Amino acid sequence: MPADPHSLYEFFYTSQLDPQTSPTVVGQILSKARPHNAQAGVSGLLVFDGLRFFQHLEGPRIALEPLMGRIVEDMRHEDVRILHEGLLDQRRYHRFDMGYAQTDDFDALAALMTLSGLPAVEQFLHMRSSFDIQA
Numbered sequence: 592m593p594a595d596p597h598s599l600y601e602f603f604y605t606s607q608l609d610p611q612t613s614p615t616v617v618g619q620i621l622s623k624a625r626p627h628n629a630q631a632g633v634s635g636l637l638v639f640d641g642l643r644f645f646q647h648l649e650g651p652r653i654a655l656e657p658l659m660g661r662i663v664e665d666m667r668h669e670d671v672r673i674l675h676e677g678l679l680d681q682r683r684y685h686r687f688d689m690g691y692a693q694t695d696d697f698d699a700l701a702a703l704m705t706l707s708g709l710p711a712v713e714q715f716l717h718m719r720s721s722f723d724i725q726a
């Protein structure tokens with residue numbers, strides 16, 4: 592049976608701010624991303640430590656794959672590494688668009704970089720309670 596393009600899917604990736612780009616660009620990214628994601632049924636969380644991004648995205652595969660393609664091509668960051676992607680039974684984030692948290696827990700993020708696949712996702716979800724999430 593062919594995969595249903597509307598089934599729920601998730602991406603979890605890390606990337607690095609482009610060295611020529613100011614960290615203040617995050618505000619611009621979020622102000623465009625939030626209405627787009629809400630319309631596309633995409634939810635998730637973006638975490639930024641001033642240098643590295645971690646983003647967890649979930650939504651219909653048909654919306655998420657092209658979005659991930661645009662994100663990979665975005666010149667405002669580089670070294671995009673997809674740590675996990677796959678089908679999802681149910682949403683992990685219960686508000687649409689994109690939560691945002693800044694962190695200075697560099698050690699925890701460095702440890703997260705050493706993981707991949709579902710263990711990376713699980714560790715990120717575990718860290719979620721320590722983030723100061725700005726809805």
Ligand SMILES: Cc1cc2nc3c(=O)[nH]c(=O)nc-3n(C[C@H](O)[C@H](O)[C@H](O)COP(=O)(O)O)c2cc1C
Pocket residue numbers: 606620623624625627628637644646658661662663665667668689
């Ligand atoms: C770290 C990072 C995270 C992003 N997250 C999203 C997102 O969640 N949703 C979104 O629509 N765009 C996001 N973008 C922006 C996209 O890369 C792209 O600029 C946007 O989808 C608009 O694409 P368009 O100008 O081709 O329409 C993100 C960009 C970066 C650098």
